[in-house]
Amino acid sequence: MAGHYDQSKCQTVSEMLARLGDKWTVLLIMRLRDGPARFSELKRSVVGISQRMLTLTLRALERDGLVNRTVHPTVPPSVEYALTELGVSFSEPIEAMGGWVFRNHEQIRAARSVFDERKAELDKKKLIKI
Amino acid sequence: MAGHYDQSKCQTVSEMLARLGDKWTVLLIMRLRDGPARFSELKRSVVGISQRMLTLTLRALERDGLVNRTVHPTVPPSVEYALTELGVSFSEPIEAMGGWVFRNHEQIRAARSVFDERKAELDKKKLIKI
C-alpha cells in the first residue's frame, strides 16, 4: 500500500505538478483568468518576470493545451494569449490554492517566526557547548 | 488595474506557491493525508526522493506550520511526521489540484503530441529554407 506516490509512475501528473512550481506559471494563469492579453501586457502585469521566462512559460502552457496563442498579422505584430477551455478548468483548482495561501499566509508567517526563533535559541545553546 | 500579480508584494504567498513547485512537497503532503509516518516510511512511500531532499522538504513544511515533527526518545530514535490542522486544511486545495491533473492528464498528453508534431514540421520546413 501507499505505493502510489511514485512520480515516475505518473510522469505527466508529476510534470504538471512540477510546472506549478516555477514561480511564474501560477501568476500567469491567475492573470489570464482576468481575460486575454498581449505579450507586453503580460510582461507588465506579472511584475518581475523576464522576457525570456515569459516566453518559456507561455510556450509550456501552450504546449500543455492550457493557453491559446493567436497571432494577428499586423505591423507591428501583435500576439494575444488566452486560456483555453482546459486552461480555465485548470485555473479553478489553482485559484482555490492561491486563495488558501492568501487567506492563511498570516498563520504561515507566524509559524515561521516561531520556528526560526526556536532554532536561533538552540543554535545559541549549541554555540556555548562547543 | 491588474497590478496585483506582483510576487514581490506578497512575499509569503509567492514563496508558498514556489514551495509547491519543488517536486516533493505535493507528493509528501498527499502521502501524509493517509496518516502520520516515520522518516523511513516516508522515504519508502515517496519513491525516488533522496534522504537529503526528504529532510529539506520536511523541514520547510515544519517551518511553515503544515507538518508536526514529534521525536520519540527511544533507542534507536524514531520520529513521526503528521499534518497539522493547517496542513490538513492546505492539503485540500492540493488534493483538488492533484485530482484535476490526474483526471485530465490524457488531454494534456494529447495537446503535447499535437504541439510537438506541429513544431517538428515547422522545423523541417525551416531546415529546407536554410
Add this chain to the structure above:
DNA sequence: CTGGATCCAAATTGATACTG
C-alpha cells in the same frame, strides 16, 4: 534510525544583445 555537512554535477534563470 534520523539527519547534519560537504562536495560536485546538472538544471534554471537572468541579463544582454540581436532579429523579423
Add this chain to the structure above:
DNA sequence: CAGTATCAATTTGGATCCAG
C-alpha cells in the same frame, strides 16, 4: 512588438560520509 540566442550566475539535487 514579440520574440531568439548566448553566456554567466545562481540554484538545485544527489552521493557520500559522519554523528547522536
